[in-house]
Amino acid sequence: MLLQTALAALGAAVVAAVPTLEVRGPYFVNPKTGNRFQVVGVAYQPGGSAGYNKELKKDPLSDPDVCLRDAALMQILGINTIRVYNLNPDLNHDECASIFNAAGMYMIIDVNSPLVGEALTSHNPWESYYAAYLNRTFAVVEAFKNYPNTLAFFSGNEVLNNNKTGATVPPYMRAVTRDIKNYIKNHSSRPIPVGYSAADVREILFDTYNYFQCSIEGEKDDMSRGDIFALNSYSWCGDSSFKEASYDELVSGFTGTAVPVFFSEYGCNVPYPRIFTEVGSIYSPDMWDVFSGGVVYEYTQEDNNYGLVKIDANGNAQLLGDYLALREQYSKLNFDEIQGQSAPKSDAKPPVCSEKLITTEGFNTNFTLPVLPPGAPEIIKDGVKPRPSGKLVEIKDWKVKYTVKNPDGTVITNLAVQPLADDEINRPGLNTEADISSATGTSSADSPKESEDAAPRAAAVLLPAFAMGAFAVMANL
Template sequence: MLSLIGVLFLLFFSGVSAVQNIKVQGADYVNNVTSDRFQIIGIAYQPGGSAGFIGGSGIDPLSNGTLCLRDAALMQRLGVNTIRVYNLDPSLNHDLCASIFNAVGIYMLLDVNSPLPNESLNPGDLTSSYNSAYLNRVFAVVEAFKNFPNTLGFFSGNEVIQFSGSETVVPPYLRAVTRDLKQYISKHSSRNIPVGYSAADVRDFLADSFAYLSCDIDGSSSDETRIDFFGLNSYSWCGGDATFQTAGYDILVQMFGNTTIPVFFSEYGCNKVKPRVFNEVQALYGPEMTGVMSGGIIYEYVQESNEYGLVDLHDNGTATIRIDYNNLQKQYNKLDIKQLQSGNSSATMLKAPRCSGGLITGASFSKSFKVPSLPSGGQSLIDNGIQNPNNGKLVDVTETVVKLDVYGSNGGRIENLAIKPLPEDQSNTPNGQDTTGATTTTASGTSTGPKPESTTGGAGHLRMNLLLTCVALSVLALRST
């Protein structure tokens, strides 16, 4: 009996708890265990921007656990369930950061390309840039993140079809990279991880980009060149006076109305009117759009020179919340999460159209669905895997309290800022918190509101209940001897 109690203790107090995988099911994301629909409530996360990414520096957005803990705590309060990370160094250790975001129910959408040489497709020189060194790079990103259960998907490209001329030559190469990634994942990952594309909102190319990348070349459901999801970087809703119609959201709903894969905003959040009020959130997650769209990713978490940020990050590791963060939090808190998680049965019934030139409306857009063959050495990489892969893995998250000072938009320091680990079947959701001032102190130290709830909720309460169960079993065992 005592050995049984020991086993129960080890089982109940395992330090690593994983979120459930999210799968693509027709035009929806679906929780692989609960079958709840998953709507992306996301934020772009790239401190320093593309200019801040320096290969070989030993730093990328997911390499510093102390900073990730700070940011995950603020994102959990905000209510997001997904981050998008653009530029990553696959040789670095991302275990702690990925595990922290996993612990709070936040998934990761990851770009496999970077702005460094030989690490993205060059629309002006596709035949040279599509080479085995490039494939080694994108496969290395897969290796680094394939084992994390909160890896939601990989972007094979971002806004590659954007300028005049790119629509003629780029599309077949995007299908080629998609194929290569899906074949590599199939051979070297224990689970299927979706691969998709993030498009610029260039209306001359948008509908054709979607039609070209999402159709089936051979008419089967196993076409490996077909994307699993489609992201749109859209900034058409600007200011509190914008509407569903003036922002052109009605046109987008019509454009993607018959989608057979998840479609979402891979970036949104126009900043022409400041501060942003984010009333487009109610449209995106409202009845007019949720039948077609799978949510969106706000651009962006960190305030950079382009002034899209929700949070100011300082050189000493401290952070200050901006008004935009507060405004977005208020919008998220209005969402009906149970309604968003309800199934969209009609979205799973549609079959992808067969690829043909008739799907394409633009005169200059590629109508050729002949996908380039693998470059020299590419097949060997897929068959045998890359050399010396850096495989990430979940680790114990032993620190939950943020030690770096974080300040509210009112100037007061946020007290007791910490992550709140969630049970393994939950993703993070808006929880009604108001970070504006409810948990801060003013500069003079006067409290402006009640203390935040205990950070031992969720998984913490579960483990406490299990502890009490073990104690009870121990008492019974002793009495029976």
């Protein structure tokens, strides 16, 4: 028994891991190199909101064979980060987390879900802010805090989406961030950033940013401030440009930020098929001094028609034209330059919270946050019970078990995750074994819908998060 324990400990010790990143002012920083890190991400929620099913005990990171299939395809694409929306803290995620870690990818984890009692609601947020809800968010933190490739937690997604929600939600959303950060401080061996994923509704976007990033006067260590700020933006549609897509307004609005800012979703699908020309701007001098990359929406094809890969009922997959189009845009980038920039020292400091920061009439200017609900202080102090835990484990077989096809229907051979060396982060060109087509364009598996092709651009702003089953958004519709 002692020998088995020793061998198990040795095996755990030699599992290669990506370097744990740090937030230093407005940058994600690799402490091993001192270089800035740019998020090259994809939204990962196979099955949409139905991919999270408590009764069937499944979520996007609970099936290692599925994770292996998808990690291999993402690794070839060049992805270094996945964003996962709906997770069950009661399930074991060790193998999936270890697979994405070995493939050189980080995880951004949303702590909420579309189910009642598992998200702060846009409508009457005080009714959803109670101890059982916080306990559930803390359980998600517990389940993922020990993985070195857990990059950050989102305390909310598009809970503010118009003037009406801007009037009531901000203090409660900031309180949830405070509570999660205090829980991490008490129970995690390392700091993990917590922040908010905003809807790109320009009328309230910068007020939302200012409210969540300012420092409350008199607070020595203001735990309610967001460590990061992200936005779901669909303003770049088709063959647009930096100015036409109003990316210049975003850069101007976030210049001087004291926290990392990045796209938590992007990839307008009107017109279709997508060509992803925004990639060239996101990872260019036009934006990289202010933005830290972005997350493409989304990996799997769902009813809303944003997918890179189509999955059938048996788990087999076929690449879509969007996968190849995105891969082509990544191939034009110089990742040595993008990921090789030294992180300069930043003197940027958050502004002091004041009603002067808010410009929209009716947006909340009260920075007195709600107190913890009864029972919550004890959970923050003692921890959730039962307490989930996670650790990296050894993966013995890296070969994909499902059949995966190119857009033209030919089977992709030699498809497997290529485990990277310790402290190595994925980028295009590290996994080149699989026989993936180099052709671009719409595939035979693509199935665009006429109604979506004709949809107005503005509709794309909230559609993806709604399709994910974001309860906070649904409650306000």
